[in-house]
Amino acid sequence: DGGITQSPKYLFRKEGQNVTLSCEQNLNHDAMYWYRQDPGQGLRLIYYSQIVNDFQKGDIAEGYSVSREKKESFPLTVTSAQKNPTAFYLCATTPTGGYTDTQYFGPGTRLTVL
Amino acid sequence: RKEVEQDPGPFNVPEGATVAFNCTYSNSASQSFFWYRQDCRKEPKLLMSVYSSGNEDGRFTAQLNRASQYISLLIRDSKLSDSATYLCVVKYGGATNKLIFGTGTLLAVQP
Numbered sequence: 001d002g003g004i005t006q007s008p009k010y011l012f013r014k015e016g017q018n019v020t021l022s023c024e025q026n027l028n029h030d031a032m033y034w035y036r037q038d039p040g041q042g043l044r045l046i047y048y049s050q051i052v053n054d055f056q057k058g059d060i061a062e063g064y065s066v067s068r069e070k071k072e073s074f075p076l077t078v079t080s081a082q083k084n085p086t087a088f089y090l091c092a093t094t095p096t097g098g099y100t101d102t103q104y105f106g107p108g109t110r111l112t113v114l
Numbered sequence: 115r116k117e118v119e120q121d122p123g124p125f126n127v128p129e130g131a132t133v134a135f136n137c138t139y140s141n142s143a144s145q146s147f148f149w150y151r152q153d154c155r156k157e158p159k160l161l162m163s164v165y166s167s168g169n170e171d172g173r174f175t176a177q178l179n180r181a182s183q184y185i186s187l188l189i190r191d192s193k194l195s196d197s198a199t200y201l202c203v204v205k206y207g208g209a210t211n212k213l214i215f216g217t218g219t220l221l222a223v224q225p
Contacts, residue, residue, distance in 0.1 A: 035215075040122070040217060041217055042118065042201070042214070042215035042216050042217045042218070043158070043201075043213075043215040044215075045212065045213070088155075090157055090158070102148070102160050102163070103160075103213060104160075105157035105158050105159070106157060107156070107157050108156070108157050110155075
């Protein structure tokens with residue numbers, strides 16, 4: 001069953017804690033992306049990776065970190081430096097990084113800071 | 115000015131109605147255009163790509179006007195199941211192949 005999985009579905013964090021959101025895909029896609037979605041705003045790009053062991057900052061990378069050690073996995077760490085982390089986090093993939101590629105999204109993780 | 119602008123709605127329409135959404139984009143270098151559908155508290159899913167010549171998929175028709183820098187989505191014979199938020203998405207080429215998302219237009223189809 002091919003697809004993108006994100007875990008956990010809901011995550012609660014205390015202020016000052018780092019948390020890591022998981023994104024795994026078995027679509028054999030090269031490119032992976034992390035977005036956050038806030039009410040009344042469009043999705044905003046946090047980080048993206050077009051190949052293993054390489055990633056680039058998106059528009060709002062401050063307070064976040066990523067790694068891409070395997071093609072299938074692109075975890076996102078929300079650090080304590082992220083001042084307003086409560087949001088809906090979406091991971092996406094594309095077959096390559098090509099401009100005609102459709103992006104496929106995982107089911108998302110809702111992060112709430114208590 | 116936002117790079118991609120949509121009327122947030124909500125658009126409240128009766129079943130069977132025809133409804134149209136517009137979306138404007140600011141960067142004339144935009145290369146690819148999409149409409150995504152997002153159900154409440156779910157991930158976005160591709161509804162359709164938008165081609166220069168316009169394209170149709172069943173009850174859905176998408177149009178692109180490069181001169182005026184807007185795209186549109188027309189839904190005919192609305193169903194209750196069409197209720198969702200519709201996201202306009204624009205992609206720039208170049209090194210990042212970056213997607214720019216509109217904030218979405220909420221459609222509520224009433225029985």
